[in-house]
Amino acid sequence: MIYLDVIPPFEITLYLLVIVLFLLTGFLNLKDLKKIRQDKWTPQDSVALILRMFFYAFLLNLMLTLAIDAGLLLLAAARFPASLQRVLSFTLTPLELSFGMLVATGVMYGLAKWQEWYDLIDAEY
Numbered sequence: 722m723i724y725l726d727v728i729p730p731f732e733i734t735l736y737l738l739v740i741v742l743f744l745l746t747g748f749l750n751l752k753d754l755k756k757i758r759q760d761k762w763t764p765q766d767s768v769a770l771i772l773r774m775f776f777y778a779f780l781l782n783l784m785l786t787l788a789i790d791a792g793l794l795l796l797a798a799a800r801f802p803a804s805l806q807r808v809l810s811f812t813l814t815p816l817e818l819s820f821g822m823l824v825a826t827g828v829m830y831g832l833a834k835w836q837e838w839y840d841l842i843d844a845e846y
Contacts, residue, residue, distance in 0.1 A: 732815045735785060740778045747774030754842065761841055769838035776823075776830040783819040790816060 751770050755762050790812035833839065 729815075732786065732789070735789075736782055736819075739782050739785070740775075743774045743778035743781070744771070747771050750774075758841060765838060766841050769833050770842055772826070772830055772833055773839070773842075776826045779819065779823040779826050783816075783823050786815050786819045 747770055751767055754766070754770065793812055
């Protein structure tokens with residue numbers, strides 16, 4: 722709960738909204754793929770599909786956080802150049818969190834891709 726003091730509620734809402742939407746899409750996709758490939762589907766395929774959704778959710782979160790923080794920095798530089806240092810420290814923590822989560826899920830996604838977990842998911846119908 723330390724991050725609640727540092728990250729503004731807007732960015733927490735952004736994280737939750739994007740992650741929930743990607744997970745909802747992943748679970749709906751999972752349900753359809755299980756139905757289509759019921760004879761070959763394994764729990765490993767389910768984990769791989771949800772892992773992919775987490776990776777894309779954190780990638781979108783990083784891009785949105787970068788855009789928002791760049792806008793805040795440009796606004797602070799244009800209006801109040803003296804407060805740029807304060808705004809910079811305010812924007813770095815969400816970027817570090819987003820980048821850290823992207824790297825963590827990216828490593829897991831890369832390992833799963835290397836182990837060929839996505840062959841059944843990416844196969845043509």
